Each structure stands twice: as C-alpha cells, then as structure tokens.
Amino acid sequence: MTSGRETAEVALKPALAARGWNPRASGRFTKEIRPGITAVIAVSAACKHHAPGSASVTMMVGLRDDATEEIVERLSGSWTPRYMGRTWVTPLGYLLSEHDYLDGERVFNEGNAVTHAEELADLLVHQVEPRLRRIADDASEFTALAERSTCSMGPDGLCRIATMLARTQGPEVASTYVADRLTSLGQRTDPAADLERGMAARVMAALTAE
Incomplete structure (x- = not known):
C-alpha cells in the first residue's frame, strides 16, 4: 500500500509545479523569491494514529539567503545542496492569516489528495508568497x-x-551575540559544545578581519 506521505508528495508535485515551484529531492520544492533568496518547502508527514495509507501533512516553509549560507559553508567546511540549506524556517500554518499551525495541516489519503494539494498550493500563492x-x-x-x-x-x-x-546591525552587535552564545555554553565539555566554540572562534576572526 502507498504511504500517506507518498500519496501527498505525488499530489503536491503537479499542484506546486503549476504555480512555479520546482520539485527537488527529499520532498522539497524551491522557488526564487528575490535574486539570491530562494524559498524552500519541505513536506512533513506523520502517519502515527492515522489509517493505513493516510498521513497528517504540513509543509515547513523557509528562505535561503545565498550570501549568508555561502559564509556558513565556508566557515563550517561543509557544503549543502541549495534546496536543503535554509536560513530561516517555520511551519506553513504560522504564515497564514490565523497564524495557527493547524491551518496549514491536512490529512491526506488517496481519496482527497488532489483536493488537499490544490488547497495548500493556493494558500502558498495567495498568503505565503507575498509574506515571503x-x-x-x-x-x-x-x-x-x-x-x-x-x-x-x-x-x-x-x-x-x-x-x-x-x-x-554591524560587527559589534554580531560579536556580542557570539559572546552571549559562548556564555550560554557554560562549562559544557561535550562534542557539540566544542564544535560551537570552534565556530565562534572562526566567526570572531572573520568579524575582526572586516
């Protein structure tokens, strides 16, 4: 049996493509909002507590700022496909008029998938894209x-x-932010804290060089 997530993605692809969104891997879609800034949608599905073949589906909506992400990639030493790396992300429902997560959620199954896909695609065009x-x-x-x-x-x-x-806001404000992040780590010695301290040092060096 086809999963609810698969059913949703199959229905969403043509609905979103018809409105200018480009399908990517891993249930994602992209659309250029401004030069250098790309909107990224990731389909999120939960099958637990739903009948077989059904899933509760929403979309995580975000923006990728190329200028910012290029610096992140350079200082982290890693590369992320443009449709994966996001500068900001939020659930679809929080961008709608009622600012309610549930407004952006639909329970998909084979019988209603096309209808729900069209509804969500219309919400993106009429409410979300202007906000983005x-x-x-x-x-x-x-x-x-x-x-x-x-x-x-x-x-x-x-x-x-x-x-x-x-x-x-300027390098001084950015430096204060980094210092506050370091303070919040306290005496932690775990690998995640060490990675964050290493990044903080690289960021401070870059800010000083500006």
Missing part, C-alpha cells in the same frame, strides 16, 4: 525571524545569525 517577499525585502525582520527559528541552533546557526547581524 516582504521578509526577503526586510533584512532586519529576516534576521529576527532566523534568530527565533531552529536555523539558529548549533555551530552553523551561530555563524548564520552572527553573519546576518553583522550585515544589519
């Missing part, structure tokens, strides 16, 4: 949203937010 363009045009709001999202976590997140703060 406004965020892309406002570097300060973009930075604030990124700082509050999961994209701020870990070494890459530290670099990401510091880079955005340096661009919008």
Whole structure:
C-alpha cells in the first residue's frame, strides 16, 4: 500500500509545479523569491494514529539567503545542496492569516489528495508568497525571524545569525551575540559544545578581519 506521505508528495508535485515551484529531492520544492533568496518547502508527514495509507501533512516553509549560507559553508567546511540549506524556517500554518499551525495541516489519503494539494498550493500563492517577499525585502525582520527559528541552533546557526547581524546591525552587535552564545555554553565539555566554540572562534576572526 502507498504511504500517506507518498500519496501527498505525488499530489503536491503537479499542484506546486503549476504555480512555479520546482520539485527537488527529499520532498522539497524551491522557488526564487528575490535574486539570491530562494524559498524552500519541505513536506512533513506523520502517519502515527492515522489509517493505513493516510498521513497528517504540513509543509515547513523557509528562505535561503545565498550570501549568508555561502559564509556558513565556508566557515563550517561543509557544503549543502541549495534546496536543503535554509536560513530561516517555520511551519506553513504560522504564515497564514490565523497564524495557527493547524491551518496549514491536512490529512491526506488517496481519496482527497488532489483536493488537499490544490488547497495548500493556493494558500502558498495567495498568503505565503507575498509574506515571503516582504521578509526577503526586510533584512532586519529576516534576521529576527532566523534568530527565533531552529536555523539558529548549533555551530552553523551561530555563524548564520552572527553573519546576518553583522550585515544589519554591524560587527559589534554580531560579536556580542557570539559572546552571549559562548556564555550560554557554560562549562559544557561535550562534542557539540566544542564544535560551537570552534565556530565562534572562526566567526570572531572573520568579524575582526572586516
């Protein structure tokens, strides 16, 4: 039997493609919002507590700022496909008029998949894309949203937010942010903390060199 996730992805591909979204691997779709800024959608599905062949589906919506992500990749020494790396991400429902997670969620099965896919695609075009363009045009709001999202976590997140703060508020503010992140690590000696300290040192060196 086809899983609910597979059913949703099969229905979403033509619905989103008809509205200018490009299908990528791993259930993702992309669309250029502004030069150098790409919107990225990731399909999220949960089958638990649903009948076989059904799934509760929403989309995680985000923006990738190429200028920021190139610095993250350079300082981390890793490379991420453009449709995977995101500068900011949030559930679809929080970008809709009611700002409610459940507004962006649908239970997909073979009988309703096309209808739900069309509904979600229309929501993206009429409510979400205009919001994404406004965020892309406002570097300060973009930075604030990124700082509050999961994209701020870990070494890459530290670099990401510091880079955005340096661009919008200056190196001094970015340096203070990095110092605060280091303070929050306290006496931790685990590998994750060590990686974050290493990234902090590289970011501070880059800020000093500016």
